[in-house]
Amino acid sequence: MPKKFTIVDIARLAGVSRTTVSRVLNERPDVDRETREKVLRVIAEHGYVPNPAAAGLAAGRSRLVGMVVPSFTWPIIPEIIRGIASVISRTDYELVLYSFNDEKTTPDRSDIINKLLGTQLTAGIIAVFPSYFTEQLTRLYQQGVPVVAIDDQQEQRVPWVRVDNISGARQATRHLIGLGHTRIAHIMGPVEYLASHDRATGYQQALQEASITPDADLLLPGDFLPTSGRDGAEQLFNLPPEQRPTAIFTATDQQAYGVLAAAEAHGMTVPRDIALVGFDDDAPSAFVHPPLTTVRQPAFEMGHTAIELLLPMLDRDPDDDSALIQPDVPIPCIQLPTSLIVRASCGAVVNEARSTWQPADYPHFEA
Amino acid sequence: MPKKFTIVDIARLAGVSRTTVSRVLNERPDVDRETREKVLRVIAEHGYVPNPAAAGLAAGRSRLVGMVVPSFTWPIIPEIIRGIASVISRTDYELVLYSFNDEKTTPDRSDIINKLLGTQLTAGIIAVFPSYFTEQLTRLYQQGVPVVAIDDQQEQRVPWVRVDNISGARQATRHLIGLGHTRIAHIMGPVEYLASHDRATGYQQALQEASITPDADLLLPGDFLPTSGRDGAEQLFNLPPEQRPTAIFTATDQQAYGVLAAAEAHGMTVPRDIALVGFDDDAPSAFVHPPLTTVRQPAFEMGHTAIELLLPMLDRDPDDDSALIQPDVPIPCIQLPTSLIVRASCGAVVNEARSTWQPADYPHFEA
DNA sequence: TTGTAAGCGTTATCAG
DNA sequence: CTGATAACGCTTACAA
Numbered sequence: 001m002p003k004k005f006t007i008v009d010i011a012r013l014a015g016v017s018r019t020t021v022s023r024v025l026n027e028r029p030d031v032d033r034e035t036r037e038k039v040l041r042v043i044a045e046h047g048y049v050p051n052p053a054a055a056g057l058a059a060g061r062s063r064l065v066g067m068v069v070p071s072f073t074w075p076i077i078p079e080i081i082r083g084i085a086s087v088i089s090r091t092d093y094e095l096v097l098y099s100f101n102d103e104k105t106t107p108d109r110s111d112i113i114n115k116l117l118g119t120q121l122t123a124g125i126i127a128v129f130p131s132y133f134t135e136q137l138t139r140l141y142q143q144g145v146p147v148v149a150i151d152d153q154q155e156q157r158v159p160w161v162r163v164d165n166i167s168g169a170r171q172a173t174r175h176l177i178g179l180g181h182t183r184i185a186h187i188m189g190p191v192e193y194l195a196s197h198d199r200a201t202g203y204q205q206a207l208q209e210a211s212i213t214p215d216a217d218l219l220l221p222g223d224f225l226p227t228s229g230r231d232g233a234e235q236l237f238n239l240p241p242e243q244r245p246t247a248i249f250t251a252t253d254q255q256a257y258g259v260l261a262a263a264e265a266h267g268m269t270v271p272r273d274i275a276l277v278g279f280d281d282d283a284p285s286a287f288v289h290p291p292l293t294t295v296r297q298p299a300f301e302m303g304h305t306a307i308e309l310l311l312p313m314l315d316r317d318p319d320d321d322s323a324l325i326q327p328d329v330p331i332p333c334i335q336l337p338t339s340l341i342v343r344a345s346c347g348a349v350v351n352e353a354r355s356t357w358q359p360a361d362y363p364h365f366e367a
Numbered sequence: 368m369p370k371k372f373t374i375v376d377i378a379r380l381a382g383v384s385r386t387t388v389s390r391v392l393n394e395r396p397d398v399d400r401e402t403r404e405k406v407l408r409v410i411a412e413h414g415y416v417p418n419p420a421a422a423g424l425a426a427g428r429s430r431l432v433g434m435v436v437p438s439f440t441w442p443i444i445p446e447i448i449r450g451i452a453s454v455i456s457r458t459d460y461e462l463v464l465y466s467f468n469d470e471k472t473t474p475d476r477s478d479i480i481n482k483l484l485g486t487q488l489t490a491g492i493i494a495v496f497p498s499y500f501t502e503q504l505t506r507l508y509q510q511g512v513p514v515v516a517i518d519d520q521q522e523q524r525v526p527w528v529r530v531d532n533i534s535g536a537r538q539a540t541r542h543l544i545g546l547g548h549t550r551i552a553h554i555m556g557p558v559e560y561l562a563s564h565d566r567a568t569g570y571q572q573a574l575q576e577a578s579i580t581p582d583a584d585l586l587l588p589g590d591f592l593p594t595s596g597r598d599g600a601e602q603l604f605n606l607p608p609e610q611r612p613t614a615i616f617t618a619t620d621q622q623a624y625g626v627l628a629a630a631e632a633h634g635m636t637v638p639r640d641i642a643l644v645g646f647d648d649d650a651p652s653a654f655v656h657p658p659l660t661t662v663r664q665p666a667f668e669m670g671h672t673a674i675e676l677l678l679p680m681l682d683r684d685p686d687d688d689s690a691l692i693q694p695d696v697p698i699p700c701i702q703l704p705t706s707l708i709v710r711a712s713c714g715a716v717v718n719e720a721r722s723t724w725q726p727a728d729y730p731h732f733e734a
Numbered sequence: 735t736t737g738t739a740a741g742c743g744t745t746a747t748c749a750g
Numbered sequence: 751c752t753g754a755t756a757a758c759g760c761t762t763a764c765a766a
Binding site for chain 2: 742743744745746
């Protein structure tokens with residue numbers, strides 16, 4: 001195991017002081033061209049890579065960005081990570097994953113944030129669906145810690161990126177109403193998340209607009225996952241005929257898949273017997289049968305945008321005592337648009353249902 | 368912004384030396400009960416959290432595990448991460464993600480490994496589908512860096528976890544043969560990955576066993592993603608009738624979704640007109656229409672196993688000069704079993720196709 | 735433009 | 751069982 005090179009070795013080999021090497025490393029302008037080149041040559045020659053722990057300790061900063069995510073079972077999370085990764089890989093920063101595994105057994109969710117907080121491991125934090133942590137995040141941000149929240153934030157007290165879940169859900173529900181449905185059910189996401197409530201709110205708003213009296217039997221709890229869609233659908237299908245819905249709007253596509261399964265089990269045909277609209281536009285939604293009408297949520301772009309928001313906060317001069325929060329400068333909060341992707345499951349007539357699913361939506365797919 | 372507490376502050380507050388505080392922090396046995404409790408009390412009181420950068424620097428170790436992943440577009444990756452996260456969150460280690468974004472534009476893939484290598488940022492590495500890096504990983508491991516590879520490794524030169532892709536593919540193909548098919552096509556994964564070749568090999572072995580002459584027209588290139596499945600299927604469907612396959616085995620479920628789309632576009636019914644088997648058992652596969660017969664790959668467990676393999680290498684005494692590699696101790700290489708999940712797409716008669724998809728397979732799903 | 739020297743917050747060695 | 755003190759590898763005033 002070869003002895004590790006340190007900055008001192010390089011300095012000696014290049015015949016300069018370690019200070020000079022450090023200057024070269026940090027791309028300071030005040031180094032003579034020739035000196036710089038000589039140092040760079042020695043560095044390359046020996047494959048020297050500075051120790052980030054030491055650098056961070058000395059400079060009082062870090063090159064790590066923490067990402068706090070809830071359940072990995074939600075397909076939107078990997079997409080968000082991809083969005084972040086696509087940007088961060090072009091910087092000096094690395095991404096550290098903190099997933100509080102969603103299992104009920106997890107004792108103390110706030111521990112995670114404390115870990116991030118106290119420890120100066122990370123220079124900044126991106127938190128996905130952080131409703132649990134809103135208070136902590138706000139406090140952190142006020143203390144000057146760079147923080148960006150993804151979805152699930154309402155007030156503009158920390159920078160965030162999200163979609164307008166209310167209007168997306170409203171649009172989906174309106175679409176069903178426009179198709180003639182009046183008995184429309186909604187299977188919700190987990191109560192802990194704002195997004196769940198927002199989607200339910202959008203649903204209810206659309207009903208109100210159309211003067212449809214909400215029926216409590218048609219609003220079901222759920223958890224974003226397929227089984228909750230299946231269970232909810234079962235429950236709805238077992239309602240007395242006149243109370244049964246003619247359409248279901250689920251809080252996620254995953255739940256819609258569960259509805260699809262339940263419908264098949266009951267010998268029902270979508271959309272003939274029951275119309276269906278999801279939310280998210282996960283990749284498989286174009287391939288399920290029938291192809292799923294859904295509200296597209298630009299997850300990749302959300303990740304992308306979040307890290308773009310965070311980066312400037314990280315790079316700002318640490319001596320600069322001007323806080324992150326300044327009375328005149330508003331906190332950056334970006335709302336990305338959703339879009340209704342109409343396929344076959346809602347019963348609308350579409351020429352070529354699958355044509356709405358384009359490789360362009362998924363940058364990594366080959367054309 | 369409150370001044371950060373350091374170990375010295377705690378020492379002063381507790382009326383002990385910083386050495387003692389350090390001992391308490393590291394759970395050394397040689398501290399008096401009372402002293403320990405006093406120190407712990409002060410720590411808790413002030414919410415002190417040690418600085419990992421400093422600790423790492425001083426001790427010459429790190430609490431970071433690097434994970435190198437290729438494309439996030441493959442659904443198996445998040446599952447693997449989940450498996451890792453479920454274990455690592457119970458340790459002192461954190462997970463750092465290095466995704467070499469699969470885009471063709473990525474200039475230098477080996478840079479990523481160098482980054483991991485030279486930098487002593489991470490204490491160990493888990494590399495997924497690391498065929499690109501096999502040589503580098505081997506060298507690293509030989510130099511004493513804890514490394515575990517996931518899938519895509521053949522020789523036992525670094526510890527790895529994988530499934531037996533060959534036998535999985537063979538089993539899938541045999542199943543189709545058993546159903547009476549003789550013209551069976553295979554749409555491959557990317558040529559860069561060993562898994563792609565292994566699956567093709569298993570496919571070919573099954574054909575040979577059954578004395579079916581392989582037809583080069585029925586072996587198509589692909590890239591694991593839906594569009595390559597769709598394109599491959601198109602190509603197959605456009606073959607002259609007598610050359611056309613009656614069954615398709617795709618290297619991934621994703622590709623199978625593409626085949627499903629192409630079949631529908633061509634007015635063909637699966638499995639009546641064309642039988643279909645995938646590989647991976649992604650969650651949506653139970654919900655596509657018809658439900659997809661596939662080879663289940665235990666991705667969660669692979670991640671889980673990989674980190675379990677890595678952890679002991681990390682925790683081993685750094686002074687212990689006994690290398691990771693010892694002539695008498697074999698390198699741990701674990702092969703996990705695949706299993707054929709028979710649903711409807713292959714044309715086998717199944718009572719309740721969906722019953723094979725159990726919440727138990729996906730630990731995070733509610734029962 | 736370059737070098738000297740003092741930290742950064744922790745662990746490790748070695749006395750007591 | 752406890753406490754000085756010297757590292758760890760790098761950055762950064764401050765000098766030259």
